[in-house]
Amino acid sequence: MGLSSTTTDQATEWSFTQRSLHALLYGYTRFYQGGHWESSSIPATGPAILACNHVSVLDPLFLVASNCRMISFLVAREYYDNAWTRHLLEQTYSIPVRRDRRDVGALLQARRLLEDGRVLGIFPEGGINRGQTQKGLAWLVRESAAPVVPAHISGARQGRSDLATWLRRQRPLLRYGVPLHFHRDADAAEVLGATMSAITTLA
Template sequence: MSFYNFATKVLLMFSKTFYKFEVIGKENIPNEGNIIIACNHKSNLDPIFIASAIQNREIAAIAKKELFKSKPLAFILNKLNVIPINRDKPDVSTIKNILRSIKDGYILGIFPEGTRVKEPGFGQAKGGLTVFAVKGKADVVPISIISNYKFFNRVTVYIDKPISFKEYYGKKLTTEDNERLAQNVLEVIKENYYIHSK
């Protein structure tokens, strides 16, 4: 068993032990093909819940490069396929690494808002999601995590159907286009979040 598979099994055990953990829509994660998962981000626990929810494929997540300053943490993050990124100005090599991870069969994990939004509500989506979906020729799966993150309370991970960006392949999109299309995905995430919060 690989380190990644071992780690995700441990995380799933954690999620089920300390929360009322529920996953809806597992079947919407295909076993193959280019896929990006896009998820809301309100807690540092979100990556744990995502890794627990998706067990049929390995995820390569994007995280801020500051997390890699600690050598022990950097070692673990590298083993878990986490790709460091400068959120203010991603360099070309980072973008190539991200696109390569999609090509190599990993599911790319992105938080469209770019950072945690701790207060109620949501932020604005960044255009990076669209850039990677179009350049990586990947469908985007919107995922909503619904929780108050308190121990032994409910955590619902709602996985919606993949959204195709095929009509934009090969087209030159503006920054505004990228942000608008990414925001459309975030609106799906928001809608599912509010529906399943009731």
């Protein structure tokens, strides 16, 4: 499922499948995991880059469940090998990324997503490749002029396996910070420094 001019963004525009998945994730994160979150600071409309720390495989689920806008993520390509996660990622129009090299195609897809006024989720601490992810974040900020919304998850951690993490009950807390705005000529160090500082401040 790729991006198109008919790709839905607001919850009122989601398909039945997307609404059902969101309800399922909300129930799992809120009631099974005991998650709590503050009100999201993602703008109601327009492009935005959601930048969050990365503590476990569950992080994207908390971000999706706590928002009423579609969040598309840059995701390691191997997660598409599992039928369940592939279906979930396709429903959120997420973008597969290669770990072994700089994936220019994925960055171009991400830029197009932001140009269409959508929300891109990214984990600048790593998960795919830390250096690649941080450089990609800075490039996308300069290319799109989209605000960066910092977020921080605490109270959760990765288990010995993804399945163990899914099954283990935790009590995570998700906090959102004030959106950061950068000039198009901002250098990578400025973008990354301010973003990581804002995420850390939320801890």
